[in-house]
Amino acid sequence: MEYVIEMLxxxxxxxxxxxxxNITLQLKKGEIHALLGENGAGKSTLxxxxxxxxxxxxxxxxxxxxxxxxxxxxxxxxxxxxxxHQHFMLVENFTVTENIxxxxxxxxxxxxxxxxxxxxxxxxxxxxxxxxxxxAKIEDISVGMQQRxxxxxxxxxxxxxxxxxxxxxxxxxxxxxxxxxxxxxxxAEGKSIILITHKLQEIMEVSDRVTVIRKGQGIxxxxxxxxxxxxxxxxxxxxxxxxxxxxxxxxxxxxxxKVENLVVTDYRxxxxxxxxxxxxxxxxxxxIAGIDGNGQTELIEAITGLRKVKSGTVSLNNKNITNLKxxxxxxxxxxxxxxxxxxxxxxxxxxxxxxIALQTYYQSPIATAGVIDYSKISELAQKxxxxxxxxxxxxxxxxxxxxxxxxxxxxxxxREVDRNPDLLIAALPTRGLDVGAIEFIHQRLIEQRDxxxxxxxxxxxxxxxxxxxxxxxxxxxxxxxxxxxxxxxxEQELGLLMAGQDRKxxxxxxxxxDE
Amino acid sequence: MSxxxxxxxxxxxxxxxxxxxxxxxxxxxGYDPVQGYIALWEGIFGDMFTIGGTIRQITPYILAGLAVxxxxxxxxxxxxxEGQLIMGWLAAAYVGYAFELxxxxxxxxxxxxxxxxxxxxxxxxxxLKAKLQVHEVIVTIMMxxxxxxxxxxxxxxxxxxxxxxxxIHESASLRSTFLDTLTDYSRMHYGIVIALIMVVIMWFIxxxxxxxxxxxxxxFNQNASEYAGxxxxxxxxxxxxxxxxxxxxxxxxxxLGTFGNITVQAGFTGIGFDGIAVALLGANAPFGVLLGAILxxxxxxxxxxxxxxxxxxxIVSIIIALVIFFVASGYIIRVLLERLSKKKEAK
Numbered sequence: 001m002e003y004v005i006e007m008l009x010x011x012x013x014x015x016x017x018x019x020x021x022n023i024t025l026q027l028k029k030g031e032i033h034a035l036l037g038e039n040g041a042g043k044s045t046l047x048x049x050x051x052x053x054x055x056x057x058x059x060x061x062x063x064x065x066x067x068x069x070x071x072x073x074x075x076x077x078x079x080x081x082x083x084x085h086q087h088f089m090l091v092e093n094f095t096v097t098e099n100i101x102x103x104x105x106x107x108x109x110x111x112x113x114x115x116x117x118x119x120x121x122x123x124x125x126x127x128x129x130x131x132x133x134x135x136a137k138i139e140d141i142s143v144g145m146q147q148r149x150x151x152x153x154x155x156x157x158x159x160x161x162x163x164x165x166x167x168x169x170x171x172x173x174x175x176x177x178x179x180x181x182x183x184x185x186x187x188a189e190g191k192s193i194i195l196i197t198h199k200l201q202e203i204m205e206v207s208d209r210v211t212v213i214r215k216g217q218g219i220x221x222x223x224x225x226x227x228x229x230x231x232x233x234x235x236x237x238x239x240x241x242x243x244x245x246x247x248x249x250x251x252x253x254x255x256x257x258k259v260e261n262l263v264v265t266d267y268r269x270x271x272x273x274x275x276x277x278x279x280x281x282x283x284x285x286x287x288i289a290g291i292d293g294n295g296q297t298e299l300i301e302a303i304t305g306l307r308k309v310k311s312g313t314v315s316l317n318n319k320n321i322t323n324l325k326x327x328x329x330x331x332x333x334x335x336x337x338x339x340x341x342x343x344x345x346x347x348x349x350x351x352x353x354x355x356i357a358l359q360t361y362y363q364s365p366i367a368t369a370g371v372i373d374y375s376k377i378s379e380l381a382q383k384x385x386x387x388x389x390x391x392x393x394x395x396x397x398x399x400x401x402x403x404x405x406x407x408x409x410x411x412x413x414x415r416e417v418d419r420n421p422d423l424l425i426a427a428l429p430t431r432g433l434d435v436g437a438i439e440f441i442h443q444r445l446i447e448q449r450d451x452x453x454x455x456x457x458x459x460x461x462x463x464x465x466x467x468x469x470x471x472x473x474x475x476x477x478x479x480x481x482x483x484x485x486x487x488x489x490x491e492q493e494l495g496l497l498m499a500g501q502d503r504k505x506x507x508x509x510x511x512x513x514d515e
Numbered sequence: 516m517s518x519x520x521x522x523x524x525x526x527x528x529x530x531x532x533x534x535x536x537x538x539x540x541x542x543x544x545g546y547d548p549v550q551g552y553i554a555l556w557e558g559i560f561g562d563m564f565t566i567g568g569t570i571r572q573i574t575p576y577i578l579a580g581l582a583v584x585x586x587x588x589x590x591x592x593x594x595x596x597e598g599q600l601i602m603g604w605l606a607a608a609y610v611g612y613a614f615e616l617x618x619x620x621x622x623x624x625x626x627x628x629x630x631x632x633x634x635x636x637x638x639x640x641x642x643l644k645a646k647l648q649v650h651e652v653i654v655t656i657m658m659x660x661x662x663x664x665x666x667x668x669x670x671x672x673x674x675x676x677x678x679x680x681x682x683i684h685e686s687a688s689l690r691s692t693f694l695d696t697l698t699d700y701s702r703m704h705y706g707i708v709i710a711l712i713m714v715v716i717m718w719f720i721x722x723x724x725x726x727x728x729x730x731x732x733x734x735f736n737q738n739a740s741e742y743a744g745x746x747x748x749x750x751x752x753x754x755x756x757x758x759x760x761x762x763x764x765x766x767x768x769x770x771l772g773t774f775g776n777i778t779v780q781a782g783f784t785g786i787g788f789d790g791i792a793v794a795l796l797g798a799n800a801p802f803g804v805l806l807g808a809i810l811x812x813x814x815x816x817x818x819x820x821x822x823x824x825x826x827x828x829x830i831v832s833i834i835i836a837l838v839i840f841f842v843a844s845g846y847i848i849r850v851l852l853e854r855l856s857k858k859k860e861a862k
Contacts (some may be wrong), residue, residue: 306742327744336742344742349735358732358743365724374723 004029004066004192005050005081005161010059014266019045020056024209025194027161032183032193034207034224034306036200036236038402038434042216043196047163050194051083053078067285082154082514086166088146090138097121097134102155126156144175148455151182162186168202169432172292173460180206198434200229201463229251239431247446250470252281255318256454257303257423262312264298272298275312282475283345285455286444287469287486289462295478296458297339302426303456304336305329315424330359332472337412339428339458344414346400352408353381353396358416380418388414389440406437409478413444424448442468455500462491476500522851525845530810530849541826543797546756549857550824552836558820559813565820567698570707573812575600577710578765579790580635580797580804581717582758587799588721589754595640595655596762597787598662598693599633603779605630605666609673611683611770618851623687626767633763634756636662640793640804641755653754659783667779679778689772704772711805711845713761716765718801720757763823790816796842814838 005027012020014152019042026032037043048054048059050071053420060067067494070076090099097118105112117135125132130148138146147167154162165182168176183193183206195207203210210218212235219235234240257280264273273295280286283479290296301307303314305326313322315332321329330336338344346355358376360366366376383397392398400408407430417423426445430438445468449455459465465472466486474497482497538548559569579596586593593599600694607629614621640654654814671677689704733740733750741747765786769778797803818831841848 059859125626325744330744338742343736343738345739346738347732349740350732353727354732358739361728371726372725372728419788471794 006062011057031208032194034203034210034338037213082159083163084150092139094426161192165196250284252284258315264302280454284470287457287465287472289465311416332494333422335416335424337426348401351397352400355400356381384414406433425456517722520654526748529842530695533836533841537834537837541585554821555817555825559817564664564699564701567703569816571703574706575765575768576812580793582761583790583794586758586797589730590762592810593758595658596790599636599759599762600787602636603629603763604770606766610679611626611687618686625687629763630768630848637755637759642751678699680776687722706772714801
């Protein structure tokens with residue numbers, strides 16, 4: 001028996017909606033098996049079936065060759081199946097150890113035995129090189145560390161097969177490469193991994209085989225080394241996907257945004273933007289490349305008026321907009337796709353239609369003399385939802401919460417672009433979205449550029465910055481340390497710049513190959 | 516089962532269940548539930564006097580419920596309705612007796628004074644919340660005690676007897692000879708009209724105005740509201756102020772309608788706290804609050820008749836609580852109904 005887990009012909013239905021239909025996934029011992037599919041393709045449903053949260057209507061599950069019925073997550077645990085969820089299941093103000101033992105606390109004479117548990121946690125941490133402090137509080141450690149706690153949690157419970165649900169969604173690039181190392185170490189120790197993702201690059205990098213599902217249907221399983229990202233994308237989406245976004249040469253004209261000697265502090269009053277200079281002209285996309293935490297958030301918040309500027313100026317179309325109120329800045333011609341769409345972009349409990357009107361609800365023709373004509377909001381929402389292909393269950397009255405991430409993001413983009421702003425700020429506009437939605441959003445950004453607007457793109461994904469931007473400004477420690485042409489740079493060079501290396505000091509030598 | 520049918524069935528079944536369990540309580544305690552419920556019914560709808568009394572009881576509940584519901588809808592928990600109501604009561608009673616004006620000015624002035632007093636009392640926690648992030652629950656609870664004792668002190672200092680303020684002038688009164696004759700001197704007053712208008716006003720503010728849109732948005736998500744250019748702080752303060760004004764009006768009902776003055780209070784009136792239950796019963800929607808207040812007020816007033824058939828007030832309180840408990844836990848009934856209809860489908 002070479003398969004440790006087999007899911008054969010699984011079917012799961014919710015009412016009349018078929019979430020999984022005849023899906024087969026076979027996990028070999030010691031492999032990293034990727035499960036690939038768009039948002040809403042049925043990946044999570046399938047894994048919830050494996051984890052005992054849902055019961056399948058048809059098909060069977062075998063563990064180590066034996067047919068099993070997984071009636072609840074405890075059964076899954078006993079069978080050696082562990083899951084690292086996308087949204088961590090951790091108690092913020094508990095320590096690492098307390099979280100790990102939660103639900104199966106070891107006791108000594110009726111008292112919880114934290115000490116021995118902590119030792120065990122430490123041993124596991126060392127074995128797999130996880131570097132986790134058993135006594136650290138969850139709220140004090142980084143997202144990447146929290147994920148490792150989730151990994152230890154499964155190991156502590158004796159998991160042999162670990163499911164990773166979109167593990168890189170909220171990680172920084174370094175954390176991602178560290179996670180990949182951890183996965184490889186787990187495999188070396190004889191564990192098997194199912195990796196749920198829609199990021200093709202990760203699949204190519206770590207997985208041995210890939211099972212693709214599309215719209216609930218099992219498309220098949222391929223060996224990673226025998227496939228290409230293009231082929232995988234086609235399998236996943238069902239059509240050809242353009243990775244290299246097509247665009248004409250930029251034709252920049254007059255200066256739209258000018259940021260001079262900008263200094264901004266964060267909530268602790270520590271300077272995060274330290275004398276930054278930036279200029280964007282109409283008809284160009286400037287990408288800001290940088291590692292998270294180098295002042296990107298503070299820069300956007302300062303431009304959009306959400307955070308007070310300590311010194312320096314921000315001008316839009318030669319008009320000083322420094323420290324104006326957010327609404328005044330918006331009205332002077334700035335559109336902003338915020339980096340956290342749930343926190344800033346949407347009122348999740350409002351219908352999506354209200355959210356689409358969130359920047360215009362107070363203006364004519366929607367509002368007259370303080371009274372809102374809600375039929376006008378519906379009109380606007382329907383128009384934008386059609387134009388931007390925003391799909392929802394019940395049209396514009398669907399609560400924003402009920403839309404998928406991609407559709408939420410399309411609604412926000414529709415809202416911002418429809419106002420026809422001179423400057424469009426897009427902060428991590430494709431975070432957590434699948435290739436289809438990413439392609440759509442990139443095209444919209446380029447469309448704005450071609451209409452003669454200025455676009456500021458902030459992203460942690462290097463290929464996005466390189467693909468979409470006409471110029472790349474590298475931010476490091478609160479300053480733009482260099483500006484490069486995406487056609488003339490490499491990921492390696494950008495990586496070095498983002499880490500604070502000076503290009504000019506060693507550029508020549510590197511090209512010569514000595515140094 | 517269709518959604519509409521469930522929506523009607525759930526509250527009906529809830530009330531029936533509450534009454535059933537209440538009947539069991541009466542049986543176990545050795546009282547006749549049939550007699551008890553007949554007494555309750557007659558206490559609510561028995562004659563013009565009880566109908567008038569029921570409506571009078573419902574009136575302040577509507578306004579207190581609106582006050583709580585308005586705050587809830589804008590993301591705030593106003594437990595201070597009680598205190599705001601007392602301040603409104605005091606203000607209305609004072610304006611009612613201290614001035615001599617034609618009714619057309621006097622009555623609106625007294626009502627306005629009550630609304631302003633309630634609004635002012637709610638402004639303080641609103642300001643503290645907006646500027647210093649002090650939690651409104653703590654501040655409003657404390658403001659209740661301050662209101663109670665400040666009002667008592669004021670009453671003692673301005674009244675001759677030291678116990679109650681002088682009666683308001685006729686020109687500030689909501690009572691009328693017409694209503695008195697119609698309802699057999701039940702103390703019913705025109706306040707119900709004001710309360711009904713306020714139901715519509717709350718609906719209009721929340722569902723129709725630009726400001727209502729902002730208040731709700733800020734209540735749901737301050738970050739997104741700020742991002743969209745709304746002034747979060749002023750919206751928080753305004754939400755509290757409007758909520759407080761509703762509460763103040765509830766006080767005006769007592770001052771200008773039911774009592775005609777304000778007496779030194781040994782403890783809270785309870786209307787403000789019951790307002791929380793009314794708001795929740797009504798799902799924080801203006802017309803829901805109206806229904807919640809009707810249920811609450813009718814039971815409260817009607818049950819006064821139950822001791823007449825020998826059922827002690829304590830048992831009566833338990834029965835009222837049971838009915839409201841079941842209505843509030845309508846979710847349980849909803850789930851049960853869904854299961855039942857599912858089973859039928861399966862068959």
